[in-house]
Amino acid sequence: MALSQNEKDSDLIVVAVAEEYGRRHQMAMSDVTALFAREGLFDLLRSQYDVLHTLDLDEGADFIDQYLEGRARG
Numbered sequence: 001m002a003l004s005q006n007e008k009d010s011d012l013i014v015v016a017v018a019e020e021y022g023r024r025h026q027m028a029m030s031d032v033t034a035l036f037a038r039e040g041l042f043d044l045l046r047s048q049y050d051v052l053h054t055l056d057l058d059e060g061a062d063f064i065d066q067y068l069e070g071r072a073r074g
Contacts, residue, residue, distance in 0.1 A: 006049070009049065009053065010045075010046045010049040010053075011046075013045060013046075013049055013052050013053055013060065014042055014045045014046060016057050016060065017045055017052070017057060017060035017061060017063075017064065018032050018033065018036055019032075019057075020057040020058060020060060020061040021060075021061045021064050021065075024058075024061050039068065039071070041064060041067070044067065045060070045064075048063070
């Protein structure tokens with residue numbers, strides 16, 4: 001099954017944010033993908049594509065940091 005252009009674009013955002021998050025936190029990509037999978041961040045990022053594709057990559061990583069901080073608080 002071929003992906004639509006929108007699905008391809010959202011996947012690129014997910015990869016770019018994951019790479020930026022890993023760079024920022026000095027994490028191996030395998031650790032980042034495990035974290036993102038465990039916390040449901042891949043789907044979250046895809047659902048936020050319309051907003052995230054207009055932002056810088058560091059803002060995408062900020063989004064993940066804020067989301068995870070919010071989950072940790074309660």
